[in-house]
Amino acid sequence: MAGREARLFVLAPSHFCERARWALDHAGVIYREVRCAPGPHALIAIRLGTGTALPILNTGTQVIQGSDRILTWTGISGGDPDLEGRFERWVGPLVRRYLYSALLHHPSSKVREILLDGVPRPQALMGRLLWPLTRQRMIRGMEAWADARPGLERQVEAALDWFDAQVAGRHYLVGGGFGRADITAASLLAPLARPAACPLYRHLSLPFAVEDALRGWRKRRSLFWVERIYAEHRHSDK
Ligand SMILES: N[C@@H](CCC(=O)N[C@@H](CS)C(=O)NCC(=O)O)C(=O)O
Numbered sequence: 645m646a647g648r649e650a651r652l653f654v655l656a657p658s659h660f661c662e663r664a665r666w667a668l669d670h671a672g673v674i675y676r677e678v679r680c681a682p683g684p685h686a687l688i689a690i691r692l693g694t695g696t697a698l699p700i701l702n703t704g705t706q707v708i709q710g711s712d713r714i715l716t717w718t719g720i721s722g723g724d725p726d727l728e729g730r731f732e733r734w735v736g737p738l739v740r741r742y743l744y745s746a747l748l749h750h751p752s753s754k755v756r757e758i759l760l761d762g763v764p765r766p767q768a769l770m771g772r773l774l775w776p777l778t779r780q781r782m783i784r785g786m787e788a789w790a791d792a793r794p795g796l797e798r799q800v801e802a803a804l805d806w807f808d809a810q811v812a813g814r815h816y817l818v819g820g821g822f823g824r825a826d827i828t829a830a831s832l833l834a835p836l837a838r839p840a841a842c843p844l845y846r847h848l849s850l851p852f853a854v855e856d857a858l859r860g861w862r863k864r865r866s867l868f869w870v871e872r873i874y875a876e877h878r879h880s881d882k
Pocket of ligand 1: 655658659660661686696697698699709710711712732740
């Protein structure tokens with residue numbers, strides 16, 4: 645990577661992007677975060693990688709797409725492929741779908757502003773113009789329909805029941821030290837726990853019923869664990 649600046653392409657509030665960002669920070673990688681607007685992000689991702697999903701890390705010599713691959717590239721130990729796979733395929737997408745089923749239908753949610761936070765001005769302008777279309781695509785793509793929310797809430801409860809059991813009596817998920825499984829679980833649950841290190845999640849305005857659910861869940865062992873792991877191990881304000 646000598647002489648070339650690594651760049652991490654993200655969607656600002658994405659928890660998969662936070663997983664990659666945390667891994668890079670923890671591994672001490674020097675990089676610049678490049679925030680993309682939803683909509684225009686697809687062109688950037690296609691140009692760099694395959695498909696439209698972020699995060700993508702461009703090290704200067706390599707392009708690595710996906711938070712799992714980026715974590716692997718950092719070499720951080722303490723992985724648990726089964727648990728991380730469940731987070732990647734089940735818990736992460738479910739948390740996202742649940743929150744977007746509220747945010748994309750709540751006029752004062754500030755979701756568009758949060759998605760455009762820190763995006764360079766010309767691209768943010770394009771993101772704003774394209775927003776009605778992007779919003780529809782997001783709803784369709786994630787099946788984040790407003791009337792799906794109660795069912796999704798029950799599914800999130802079930803996921804938290806499962807993870808409550810995983811963290812019972814444990815400080816870390818693998819062995820006696822902090823590692824990649826902890827980064828995976830904590831980052832993908834961060835939108836529910838809203839730790840201080842993730843200020844964007846605190847700026848969203850959620851409908852009362854969702855705010856109420858989140859308040860109740862914060863007392864759970866799993867989200868308490870997320871808050872603690874963030875407080876003890878997330879030392880960057882990026
Ligand atoms: N498994 C992937 C998931 C990445 C992902 O779903 N990224 C979302 C943001 S949370 C995204 O870029 N969505 C827009 C798109 O796919 O076009 C990873 O770990 O990176």
